[in-house]
Amino acid sequence: MKEGATNKNGLSRVDGRLKVTGAARYSAEFTPAGMVYGVLAGSTITKGSLKSIDTKAAERAPGVLAVITNFNCPKIPGYQPEPGKPEPAKGTYKLFYNNKILFNGQPIAVVVADTFERALYAASLIKAQYSADKHITSLKDNRDKGFAPGDGSESKRGTMDAWKTAPLKLEQEYVIPSEVHSPMELHAIIARWDAADKLTVWDKTQGVKDTQDNIAKIFNIPKDNVQVNSKFVGGAFGSALQVWQHEVAAIVAAKVVKRPVKLMLARADMFTSVGYRPHTWQKIGIGATKDGKLVGITHEANGQTSTYEDFNEGPTRVTQSTYACPNVNTTYKLTALDIGSPTWMRGPGEATGAFALESALDELSYMLNIDPIELRLKNYAETDPESGKPFSSKYLNEAYKLGADKIGWSDRNPKAGAVKKNGWLEGYGMGGGMFGAYRDQATCRAVMMADGTLLLQTAVSDIGPGTGTAMVSIASEAMGIPAEKIKFEMGDSSLPYAPQQGGSSITATVGSAVNDACKELKEKFQKLMGNGGTDNPDYAKILKDHNLPKLEVTTASKGGEDMQKYAMYSWSVHFVKVKVHPSTGVVKIDKVVCVADSGHIVSPKTARSQIVGGAIGGIGMALMEEVVIDHRYGKVVNNNFADYHVPVSADIPQIEALFVNKPDPYINAMGAKGMGEIALIGMAGAVANAVYNATGKRIRELPITPDKLIQSNAVVGVDS
Amino acid sequence: MKQFQYVRASTQQGALEAINKPGAKIIAGGTNLVDLMKRGVTAPDKLVDINHLPLKGIAATKTGLHIGALALNSVVSENNLVVQKQPLLSMALKAGASPQLRNMATVGGNMMQRTRCTYFYDTTMPCNKREPGSGCGAMGGINRMHAIFGASPQCIAVHPSDMCVGLAALDAIVVIAGRKGERRIAFTDFHRLPGDHPESDNHLANGEMIISVEIPDNNFAKNSYYLKVRDRQSYAFALVSVAAALDIENGTIRKARLAMGGVAHKPWRLFEAEKALIGKPVSEDSFKQAAEIAMSGAKAYEYNAFKLKLAPATITEALKHAAGLV
């Protein structure tokens, strides 16, 4: 198949050929002249201070060029407090800034050597002396230390705790463990100083412009002097939304050794140093009338953060805006632990909250003896219940129907634990997701070349969903030319501005810029042609007729005032059929149907893959993912892919991804909303609900591993 | 990883001489050894590559099946003789690791693989197996994957192999070569319990190497099953695994072989349960009784109590599969 060729399912990935041939180069895959290797050594204690570091053996080891620690690190200008001002109490972690140890695995040294093997070995020779303080790393044991984050953590509409007055009510606790993004590509950077104040990096990042900005600030050099390259990103899911300490380490090391330095994290570092989804405890009180109208919901949450940053991901937001419930109050507290900071992970906040909310709805449905979909339809929100604003678009009810029909929801036995086939219990579950549909600002340069090919340039990154493919689809339609004639350039900080790839906003944001740029370019052509211009002109011919080598526009684009008038969300619903072995507790995912209501689908083929991928992430969350810490040491004990399980092929059946595919009239010209987050949000609840339907066992603490199912005492086959 | 000297052995005698030195280690597939070296758990001065020795053969003998120590896990699992005569071994092998790792790992290497206990792997943690006298990190720590049988106060780690569980059930014999000649020991006597010396996984003496495994002929081919329960459907170590083999005549059990993985420092053969099955009718009840007997003496720790339920359930299920009841 030709690269970028279309078929009935939509455009194939425009960068697909590079990826299937191994020609796509990721951040660690460049070799600037004279490049050497950096390896980090991490703290083996969890809290305290570094008394001394013996680096002699490392320095003497073959090939070693430098060993940099907080004792000899050149001053990093951006870390220094503003003159005359006290040091802020909290803020981003500062590498080699002082001798404080804030978490286990915190980098205490970077070793630079001429080969990777030598750097790695030398790093193992570093001996540190610590003064250890008592650490706390358990959320469970320290929930009483929870505090309200400064940037908003409570909400209230109607009467407080109104659920308690309802005829039918339940109150339950739901827990998700910490999860790590675990992109397949290890975080990596190559840093090269081109002059004393001029830097080039090849860096794994979800936003080259943000990384450029942050690095410039940290090293106090002009922004335009920082060139960030990130053309291919091997997954990230949120882990590459900020500049982490290893990036600073490589840049400092390159300065010290005066040579380009490559630094790739080890998989174990990916569990401590590039963020995670925070371990979160939640409690939901929910009450309804006997016919299933919600009376009130109280949603409390307490999640972990680090001691040096408050990370507020808002897990209760989903409860505020999902159902038409008159009385909703929520609180969110943080507990500071001696662990590195959490960060945004696919579906941040909502993925956590939706597990609790969708589980609670399911529990309520059994109490009411009402079908879970019917219960949701009875409380269907036609306008945003929190803000009172109209939704820009919402076709979730259609999504319910599409999904229910596809999975065969009518085969679901409303009685839990009642269906057994060939020795396996079977059950169906569903769970919904929602996430704000955002549109940020972006700029696109569009250049029509003499040969009729269109060049699009904007500084977005693509962590995998297929941004280039979606942008080419949009441009192809806007310009009326085939995808094969369009080249999309990105992942380069010298290109026009685009935001980070995060928050499911890129198609809506950068897509709008591409669309607007194409429209503007087309208008330029139409002006050239005079009034007789056609809809899809022969651009090459016009350029030739006017003796022009090319024609270009640079167009900035942002959302209009509709963004304020409407509540904008993408919606999803996941349906799952599971098989559960009654005596061994093994859960097999048998069928999955996901339906997204995310506006017009601009790139059906990649969109489908994105939904499938998110669903699989949700299956991992539901069934196996959990960062385990031995709190005696404050250390992650399953910091590898053998012990931290993510789904493998054997866990995953065929997954149906369906789209309502109705344009949102207000968000942008394409009518496209985001879908990266909603692909995952709600999935864990759907799986847990299916497991309950199969077994009568309600697992409220993820992941649902065999041990929990065989130890749970619910009685199978009896109404609960 | 520390530097080391690499030599290739071209004869068995050369290999035996090369390893007869402190700090020298044999490397075959390397799937476990290289990993341990990367993590600094072991740091040999010298690696003796034995992959070029003629120890890859699989052949039927007068009394059973001979499998060379260097036969690859993937090759053994697909070998016609193995599939026909000892399907349990094939099933156990296929339940282990991944296709790529099975293409590298050898039979001898699989037997020599070390525990996957996280405290053993992490050189910043205490572990009596890695560093005698440093304590057992797992005992009061995260011991969800750990032993319920045969543990000692020094060590509660489990042996990670699936293949070995199959071989233990099948009464295999291990053929070992040393500079003074060959010796043969029962597979079930090859690995050891931790006792006061958890640093020692097995009874292979310094300077010895495994050269082959022999499985005596039996009547279990029709009624064998390997059942592995794990946190995901593939490419994960066992929570509990069971190798079950039955010799059934007219609905009555003549002989039974049972071994468990994921529960002890060695592949855990269930001799008492096997005895209890002899003469019993093929039924779920017989199997449940045997499973109950098998659990005698089991002891759990903070996070692995579920194995006290999971193990008998898995024994029963494996026996049902072996007997064709599922």
Add this chain to the structure above:
Amino acid sequence: MASKNSSNEPESEVRVTDGTRRDFLKQSTLLTAIALTPAPLVKAAENGWDEKIAAVYEKVPVSIEVNGVKHQLSVEPRATLLDILREQLDLTGTKKGCDHGQCGACTVHVDGHRINSCLTLGVMTSGRKVTTIEGLAKGEQLHPMQEAFLKHDGFQCGYCTPGQIMSAVACIREGHANSEGEIREYMSGNICRCGAYPNIVNAIQEVKEGGQEV
């Protein structure tokens, strides 16, 4: 095995050493590098000079054929095939995802069989034939599995993709692609965090059913 034919191969005879670094150096020199080493440097080693000079001798020559091209390399015995491919041969299509045999991103074929190159010491592959993702296409013409991955969108970020494709080709060659369930099991040594598994299975099934030579 071609090892016997190469004069650069490490010998199998073993000499006695006292385990010190200097002794190690002498041994390495004697065993592997004598023909290439200038006499003054051997002297330097014997006189126990600086460790950094000693390091020169810690490399051994290996001969590996990668994608049909023979490479005479000098590597440290501890260098893995994965790092040699990526850092010395600039064949970055083979990916590092875990470096411990737990993800499959580094899957390559050695003598036609799929293995994890991160757990394979480069010296052990001396004399063997390695095929990486870069060696799969015939010039501009993609391998049918590469075509099928494009058609079925068997990837998103693309980082696990080379390993998936090498594994997928092996899966069919081994005869392990006879059903969806079998493919899923035999592709479970390759983790895809983006979650392209169903598409990958579809791609493999199509190639298998298409009957093309893989």
